[in-house]
Amino acid sequence: MEIPVSFDYAPAPESRAIVSIKPKYGHFIAGKFVAGSKHFPTINPATEEVLSHIALAGKAEVDAAVKAARKAYTTTWSKMSGKERGKYLFRIARIMQERAREFAVLETLDNGKPIRESRDVDVPLAAAHFFYHAGWADKLEFAGLGTSTKPHGVAGQIIPWNFPLLMLAWKVAPALAAGNTVVLKPAESTSLTALLFAEVCQQAELPAGVVNIVTGDGSTGALIVNHPGIDKIAFTGSTDVGKIIARAVASTPKSVTLELGGKAANIIFEDAALDEAVEGIVNGIFFNQGHVCCAGSRLILQESIADEVLEKLKVRMAKIRVGDPMDKNTDVGAINSKEQLTKIIELTAAGDAEGAQRWSAPCELPTKGFWFAPTIFTGVTQAHRIAREEIFGPVLSVLTFRTPQEAIDKANNTPFGLSAGVWSEKGSRILWATQQLRAGVVWANTFNKFDPTSPFGGYKESGWGREGGRHGLSAYLKGVGHE
Amino acid sequence: MNNRIDVKKTYKLFINGAFPRTESGRTYEVKSAKGVFIANPCLASRKDLKDAVVAARAAQPGWNKATAYNKGQILYRLAEMLEGRRAQFVDEIITVTGVTKAKAEQEVSESIDRLVWYAGWSDKISSLSGALNPVAGPYYNFTIPESMGVIAAIAPETPSLLGLIDTVAPIIVSGNTLVVLASTKAPLSAMSFAEVIATSDVPAGVINILTGKKDEIAPWMASHMDIDGLDITGLTTKNHAEIRISGAENLKRIFSFKSHDPGRILAFMEAKTVWHPIGL
16 A cells, blocks of 8 residues: 655644734723824734734823822722632633633734644633632732731833733733732733733723733833833833833832843753654744744754754754744744744854754745744854854744753853753653753753742843742742842 | 950951951051050951952851861850850950940850750751742742842941851851951951951851941942842941942942841842652
């Protein structure tokens, strides 16, 4: 019998009928949608179709949002018992679960990530974050963070475009559970799911002003950071902007948490289960188009298995399905913006220029939208820009090592310290490596796993503080022992 | 009858387990509360700070690797050595600050007890601050606090000994190494404490002590790219903003403290979360 060489996938598009996108959006302030003054278009990065127009918040809107948040904090939220606050969060979690499909489709349209990921990762995890933190609201005194902790008051939260709804959940859920009210700004290119979340707040009958959402670009973010009415800043984004924020609040009493960039090492020892490791490498760097701060963007291979792993990796990469994010079989979707694509192209060009060897998966890229084929660079040295700078795209830099200590030295040779991966079938080696790696999250024989109970955050220039778990709560409480 | 000329001590820096003079050759004058000359301690330079950071960085992996039991015993040993030399510390405190003997005795006693208190934390802080996280999947997931690396600190002006102990102990007990600037006006306790350190099995480079001017050294500490965290308890608040702005260049963790509690230890630790699959 003759076996066909390969089967082709039939298209399996998710319907977009479940979402209704308005032609224009305003801000969500004091429980109501208010019209914006200026607007900018938001597009589907997979098609360049204009989805809607998003309002650009200026000083007046940010002032109004902060005022609403302060009023809600003083008159309602800080007076409410933790038990009651928690019930609002449980409601939000349940409504997000009920409207999960709507959120997933909207996220994929606005962000360009595969529907498989928004459906199976982003949205369920976002709901889980609210459910988890809901349970903390009436147990804060038992969290082991001190006996006289208090909420900060009004939290200003600025989130990125790579996991729009999930990052909202990481920020809003613990803030509210700890008793703060919030002014949240979603990223310029991905505001739609945050605006849908505002509807969830209305359905949950969350008291007006507890959550305020203002949309806009970096100028809006700066207004929030510098606003004297804000007590706490939480930011996820680039290390460069994180440093600007750290300086901006230096002379204020504002508390800050920063979730910044990374250049994670993914170390494969020669005794690793290689097929599993290859899956882990692919998940580590190509999950969410590599738009992941904790992406395993530096593959550090033991020399004895380097050729074998690279061969297997190329075979596997050739099977990655790049294309329509709404297709349920798609593995890698669109690059989120033209700006980001330009940055990826620039950095990979530097990889060529500095002497690394490029190999890209043979895939056909759509003609419209922003796309970049999954790519690896071999022959990378530690001095190369592609080994030092965060590319934030589907690009993997491959380095090799001979001794375990060399692997650790290379892994730690970065100003970042967000995450790392280690693959070995030997327990003592895994534990040794996890001890040596200077990173806030270490995935051993797995990669890119997230959970609301699991603290996430970086060492060194990857940021300040943790999100998730008992540790993440302390970011939204004051009086935890230091200032 | 007692015509003997006493032998006075030269107060030097404490870097990498040795007592060098400042490379700058600069000193300043310390006088007693009554205005009598006591000593010419070093006015540490930027190069002295750099040397101290190099020593602290080199010592960090080894100190971090020492077991919690071992670190606890070494901190306890500091308390033992301080107890044995308490008379000297009492005298120095009285001479420099002019306080009563009872007050000086109290400060030394509290300093010794504080070292014992922190010694006991070495093998307890992880169990209190760590966690097993019940993730929704077949993974074993735990979070542990780890030392942050090289920390710099500005010790409070007063009390000069107790303030120094409250600065040093919580930073090193977790496995960090340290460069600390002593009280400017009352540096004698700190430099004598260096002699306690040198006889307490604390590895060279784990604690480095400088004397000098806060306004000069604090900005150098803040901008040093190989310092991971900074304790600015000893700085007046008006200087905090400038230090925080400068420290943002490598996102130093910068804190000041009002009390001594486990939070002071945890401030200079990083939480690490590890995932591993569970399966056959």
